[in-house]
Amino acid sequence: MSSSTAKQSASRLRVLNRSDPALSADCDNCCGLCCVVLTLQRSADFAIDKPADEPCPNLDQNFRCKIHQGLREKGFPGCVAFDCHGAGQKVTQHTFAGEDWQSKPEIAAEMSHAFRIMWQLHLSLRYLTEALELPAASALHDVVRRATEEIEQLTLAAPEELLAVDIAAHKREVNALLWQVSETVRCSESPSLKEQATSER
Numbered sequence: 001m002s003s004s005t006a007k008q009s010a011s012r013l014r015v016l017n018r019s020d021p022a023l024s025a026d027c028d029n030c031c032g033l034c035c036v037v038l039t040l041q042r043s044a045d046f047a048i049d050k051p052a053d054e055p056c057p058n059l060d061q062n063f064r065c066k067i068h069q070g071l072r073e074k075g076f077p078g079c080v081a082f083d084c085h086g087a088g089q090k091v092t093q094h095t096f097a098g099e100d101w102q103s104k105p106e107i108a109a110e111m112s113h114a115f116r117i118m119w120q121l122h123l124s125l126r127y128l129t130e131a132l133e134l135p136a137a138s139a140l141h142d143v144v145r146r147a148t149e150e151i152e153q154l155t156l157a158a159p160e161e162l163l164a165v166d167i168a169a170h171k172r173e174v175n176a177l178l179w180q181v182s183e184t185v186r187c188s189e190s191p192s193l194k195e196q197a198t199s200e201r
């Protein structure tokens with residue numbers, strides 16, 4: 001990342017909270033990424049098979065779902081349940097500065113890869129910000145807040161830096177931290193569990 005980009009990104013960092021709109025899908029500012037990138041398998045959730053990285057036949061030229069009003073009735077409850085946690089508009093508007101895979105097919109593969117990574121990063125942000133709202137985990141809040149800030153910084157990185165993220169390693173680190181949070185909360189609810197956890201250390 002260039003120093004000017006890093007400076008710009010740093011100035012946009014903030015500690016997110018769980019209800020921050022940045023962690024909710026904003027489909028009006030996205031180029032229909034989930035409807036292209038993800039695989040659909042004919043099932044109770046989806047009425048059709050669709051391979052990854054191919055536009056769903058129900059996606060129109062303006063990145064709108066042609067059957068949005070009747071997704072459940074037409075056999076697509078999985079689309080109603082899907083949540084990108086804000087990854088779609090972040091990739092479209094920030095990472096690729098408003099460009100899209102339709103008018104620039106040469107960036108489609110990079111956008112797809114970036115969306116997969118961003119989706120995981122935003123999922124991590126969603127869980128970690130939830131942990132920040134648990135009073136019983138307050139002893140870990142500084143660590144969780146730092147992790148949240150680092151992840152948010154990654155989401156603001158230039159495409160090449162984002163695409164280089166080792167998402168498996170990222171998941172391992174976040175899962176370990178969330179496990180610590182979970183253990184801390186459980187111990188606070190049950191003194192006998194706390195004694196057991198302490199004796200096992």
Ligand code: SF4
Pocket residue numbers: 025026027028030031032033034035082083084085086087088089
């Ligand atoms: S990727 Fe997210 S923001 Fe984009 S269309 Fe899908 S749900 Fe909406």
Ligand code: SF4
Pocket residue numbers: 034035056057058059060064065066067068076079
């Ligand atoms: S049915 Fe609509 S919401 Fe579901 S993948 Fe296709 S275009 Fe997207």
